[in-house]
Amino acid sequence: MVSQQVDVGLIKAMYEEMLLVRKFEEKLIELSKEQGKLVGMQILAYGQEAVAVGIVKALEPDDVIVSNHRSHGHLLAKGADPKYLMAEIMGKATGVNKGKSGTLHMAVPEVNALMTTTIVGGGPPLAVGAAFAQQYQGTSNITVVFFGDGAAAEGSVHEAMNLAALWKLPVLFVCENNCWAGAQSFSEHCCLMDITQRAVGYGMPGELVDGNDVEKVFTLAKQMVSRCRNGQGPVLIEAKTYRMRGHGEHDHQHYVDKKELEAWARLDPVRCLKERMLTDGLVTEAELQVTDGQIDAKIDEAVQFASESPYPLPEEALQDLWVEDAVPQGYL
Amino acid sequence: MVSQQVDVGLIKAMYEEMLLVRKFEEKLIELSKEQGKLVGMQILAYGQEAVAVGIVKALEPDDVIVSNHRSHGHLLAKGADPKYLMAEIMGKATGVNKGKSGTLHMAVPEVNALMTTTIVGGGPPLAVGAAFAQQYQGTSNITVVFFGDGAAAEGSVHEAMNLAALWKLPVLFVCENNCWAGAQSFSEHCCLMDITQRAVGYGMPGELVDGNDVEKVFTLAKQMVSRCRNGQGPVLIEAKTYRMRGHGEHDHQHYVDKKELEAWARLDPVRCLKERMLTDGLVTEAELQVTDGQIDAKIDEAVQFASESPYPLPEEALQDLWVEDAVPQGYL
């Protein structure tokens, strides 16, 4: 299924995006150790960068993505500015959602990362609605929804896939199978080998891909995205990857076999891509250092911007509930 | 898959049960025309008798069934007394549920028809709980849950099948595909050929059967029930049948192709079985007349019992909410 060559410029671009996600999260790991710097639990996509970047690279700017609690990769790949994400994660007024969301449900409508939900399984029905609008409006845009292996157990995911298949909606369902749902391993919470086996029950294609290989992810995504665009209906992609850290930074993985962690560490998508680019002579160490420096600068700028930004005013919490500037007095 | 011969006595017994269901509902059709005689909508299993009887005949008395809004066949096959069902349908104090349920959610714990719900898709999660208890208690009993083709679209059904498969619970999921979900035909509400295709997505067997042939249904059920009993986990059976009348008696099927109705009328499970028994010489016309008379008498007795029974007292509506005799004064 996966065949054609991916162009070198694209590979480099994808590497840079993956590195941005990686360094963004490494910074979060660092900051999460400083008391009161970040708001709420820090849930990282560390190790899953290739899925987010490979899928989103296959999209057009007008395509919509619906993300979940593990959103940093999705949002940054779609073009969200790290400054405003960092500020949101710090709960600042300059945050992409003014601090109302915090880290768990950041939405970035500017880049069509239209809805993010931390309700596991909440994304697919929303994606069906977005895709319906795209079909209804006669556009050729599609909607991608990212969800986890654990989410696949939610009834909402079933209802969404069934409806998308029935109406041939342009939805790309991307299941990031990172081998864990909280502290439950995939085999503990699901008796299937692959979530793609579900696709049969909706009469849609179900495609497996190595989620740690961004080129494979991109190549498959390209094909499936155009399928959706052409009105052939939804597709389920399952990207096999691994949650290299705890569910969140508060999770110290006491329940994880260290051997398993080491095995997957050897498959670290960022490091592996870097090595492959070097071995195949796509980049030089020098070029990589430049890239590193540029991204570090971006991250530092984001942290500085966020740190220097003010918190929102307490009473501004009363804004943004309804479209009216103010909610009727009688109500609040 | 379906092979062994079904013994003659059993065929006759199943015919009699199917006829009981048929005549019980024919009586309801008649009574539903009398203003104020029956309570609420009358939802009939007319045409689906072979599924209920064939499946339940494969069960032991201690096995549990969970039924839905189209319950008459399930309940009568499991051994519910028509008298008390009829009284319930008339909303009488002598009804199997004292008139609190009315026709839509009649439960008959005495015969292990433990839970009936008219929430489409509500049954499977309840069945999973019942089957879990059977497994937990170390019994060899199983739970059968009946649901429709329309119900298969509910998220709750997915969650239930997934959990039952993961824990290898003794649940027999019986999808009565009667070609309709309300006024939506199967192809209008589902893009699959068969609901059994869903079984793949749970790693459980999915078996199709002609739901109008009670012998086939019984034979398959026998095999699948023993599979569940032996701890091999859940099974999905899809019985292809047809809703010969409207969704309820208030539905006059203006949206149904008359040719389709006629075609299925020729497959009427009760009439076909009767003819097959006559052609194969399993019964004589005379014997059938006796059976007819006996069942008519049962139905008449039920109607008389129900008609002569009093309505419950209004204030008795305050009873039966909680196990305590009376709900604390402070509350009501």
Added chain:
Amino acid sequence: MAVLSFGQAVNDALDVAMSKDDRVFIAGEGVGVSIHYDPNLPTHGLLEKYGRKRVKDTPVSEAAIAGLGIGASALGLRPVVEIMFFPFITLAMDMLVNHAAKLRYLSGGKSAFPLTVRLKAGVGFGAGCQHSHNLEAWLAHTPGLKVVFASTPADAKGLLLSAIFDPNPVIVIEEMLLYWMKGEVPEGDHRVPIGKARVVIPGNDCTVVTYGGAVYTVLEAVKTLSEEGISTEVIDLRSLVPLDKACLLDSVRRTGRLVVVHDATKFGGFGAEISAIVAEEAFDVLKAPIKRVAAPNIPVPASPPQEKFYKPSPEAVIAAVRATVGKG
């Protein structure tokens, strides 16, 4: 003004909205092809008129139906989705509460969800507690949702049109048992503002606040009460969220007495909020205890005498008002 049944008025509102704005579509179980064939039902004939693109029959999937509306509204459509019977909304609560009501707030005001959800409420058709269960109190307790509940054909039309073109999620509760009740209905794009109550009958001795089908229970009671010389002011809230507190408080300031009536169960029902607002903000003028007339705290029983017992009666309203004005 045409005389239409309540159901026709809802149908008219959908028709007006769909004809004037292509962004409006309807979806739900049987909104296109229905097991009922009755021009008094809200979506009758719309499939024939607007076609399958805009009148969407869905599978039996309440969460997906809600999600469909939410997601489509985020892209600028004006979805009107139907959840068949009130108790089935329990299956869509995550979508409505954690998503429709919160996603705009979570976005910091960047997104909008101009969604309308239609629901059928009603006790009295013998279907029992899984078909009859008024849960408006839940919806009213959900910040981010607007909630309307009409009692007349004209309001049913006007509130639904306002809901469809409101930029926020609005829950529109319809009293099923009123679908066949006729009344005068303004033609065209008739809007009734969300958040404005209606004084059905002015009066001086006691304020009775109600909404939905219970309005008629109260009007029935008022006949007797006025014969007894008790002047009752009847307020039909029409909108539960936002609530017309001004109308409520102004009335109670004049009468000094309040009785709240609804068909939902009493404990934790919406009537408690009405009572609490008055006990907090108009206590000084209150001359008598605030009474609530509502259903007992049980599920709706199916048996006719018990279903009747469950439903608040004119007699109960009469007794409550008499007691409140000291003529009990």
Added chain:
Amino acid sequence: MAVLSFGQAVNDALDVAMSKDDRVFIAGEGVGVSIHYDPNLPTHGLLEKYGRKRVKDTPVSEAAIAGLGIGASALGLRPVVEIMFFPFITLAMDMLVNHAAKLRYLSGGKSAFPLTVRLKAGVGFGAGCQHSHNLEAWLAHTPGLKVVFASTPADAKGLLLSAIFDPNPVIVIEEMLLYWMKGEVPEGDHRVPIGKARVVIPGNDCTVVTYGGAVYTVLEAVKTLSEEGISTEVIDLRSLVPLDKACLLDSVRRTGRLVVVHDATKFGGFGAEISAIVAEEAFDVLKAPIKRVAAPNIPVPASPPQEKFYKPSPEAVIAAVRATVGKG
């Protein structure tokens, strides 16, 4: 009496129930193996002690988790299922409301559903509105469900044990933020009766009714109030359903004043029911308006200053009580 944290007290209750009755099992997402490793969390160590048969980690399927408990309870088990965070209960509402709460009634009293559902409530950990949303008002408005909400380790243990062995469905709401708070806890099968409130501090000038985490907001306020010579009677409801009306009304009859405090949003919150009961049944003794101190009608914002703003503060309670006793 041992000194245990709130979470250990819940854990102790589960341990006692499981050791004395084989019919008791627990199920939920991560109740066995958890991403947290903390003895102060309710299910810590139970898998090791009772094994996989009785400590069931489930897939992420809230409706199935609820259905599991309901169905298993119908066959005589004593399930204790957990719905991780309060807003996720929206996904189990059909199972809990249309089934757990109604199936016994629908059976005419033939079946019983001795089910316990544990829920984690709490505002103040920066996770935002999809993790923090107190919806006890919904549950209290659902006939057929009992609802308890403890504020101390001893009550957390005693109410949970009563819930597990209660023959009806009981919703047990736990204030997450209290899990690490220590207190004295009776050993063994300690039961706190469901339906009995607790007078935390007796007083004469004003009754303050509260429950759950808000109890501590009130106690904080009382320090200042007593310094000002205002004698406040603090009632911790502990059970919302059935409600201890006797305790509530008796107190208000003595003080003549009432303030209700909870962390849930104000509009349509449970405080409205408390207020309405008093406005209806103790109006004659009321000397001042009934005030409610609760969260504003918005989702829980994540940003620290706004989350703090959302949560009812001791200052707000102080102001409300002062105003009520006329010293505002």
